[in-house]
Amino acid sequence: MSDEFDDAAGEAADMLRGATRVAVLTGAGVSADSGVPTFRASDGLWEGHRIEDVATPSGFARDPDLVWEFYNQRRVNIAKVTPNPGHDALAALERHYGDGFTLATQNVDGLHQIAGSQRVLELHGCLRQTRCLGCEAVEDRGLNHLGARPLCPACGGRLRPNIVWFHESLPPDVLGAAEDAAAACDVFLVVGTSAVVFPAAGLIPVARANGATVIEFNLTRTDASSYADVGLYGRSGDTLPLVVRRLGL
Ligand code: APR
Secondary structure, three states: OOHHHHHHHHHHHHHHHOOOOEEEEEOOHHHHOOOOOOOOOOOOEEOOEEHHHHOOHHHHHHOHHHHHHHHHHHHHHHHOOOOOHHHHHHHHHHHHHHHHEEEEEOOOOOHHHHHOOOOEEEOOEEEEEEEEOOOOOEEEOOOOOOOOOOEOOOOOOEEEEEEOOOOOOOOHHHHHHHHHHHHHOOEEEEEOOOOOOOOHHHHHHHHHHOOOEEEEEEOOOOOOHHHOOEEEEOOHHHHHHHHHHHOOO
């Protein structure tokens, strides 16, 4: 560990020690150390697909079976991975701060919950769930390959993954709770996100404008870096536990 990194880790730990309310925004990077690929790979593709083909309402309208199978594969892939020490460190912070802690994630993989985080605001939906296009019923179907698109058991309508795609709105109650936590916190952690997708990335300036100290945990500098008081650049599976250990947790 470099001296520079050591100083930043010490500063981050001091900030957290003085805080009673902590809010966190995580993204794909927090799951990278579990072996889950991040979104913005250099070839512009997401597991071999163009994002507009598999993560937009128009892509789904064009080829629902392709999109359905893409999410089948994502479920199967996520079923094979486990949380990493970064997820564990965030669960330890929740146990420490109790009701003063809020974790909002852009991830749909459910790894925070498996690591023990109890209250997770899933801004972009959940891979385990399907939603009926007819009656809107949401069902947890686990991480199984669901085969060809089944019909809704309640109304016979067509199903879709319960994921927030590009050009869609986030669930307003979930986003509202995340915004409230960002506005009220003493320290805001940005973990493993390129901070380019809104409104999730907008939580960072909300926290900052309301007086929070911002700590960034990313592999490299990102669009969040200009808001960050401290940046810890490296794998969050290493950097988060390092800071959390300094708190004696
Ligand atoms: N540790 C910490 N950070 C990491 C690691 C790691 N091991 N590996 C990668 N990162 C960082 C990268 O530096 C990058 O800043 O994680 C970030 C991943 O960025 P994206 O791939 O853009 O993921 P994310 O910000 O979560 O994307 C936001 O876009 O595609 C949509 O809806 C999807 O929720 C997703 C949203």
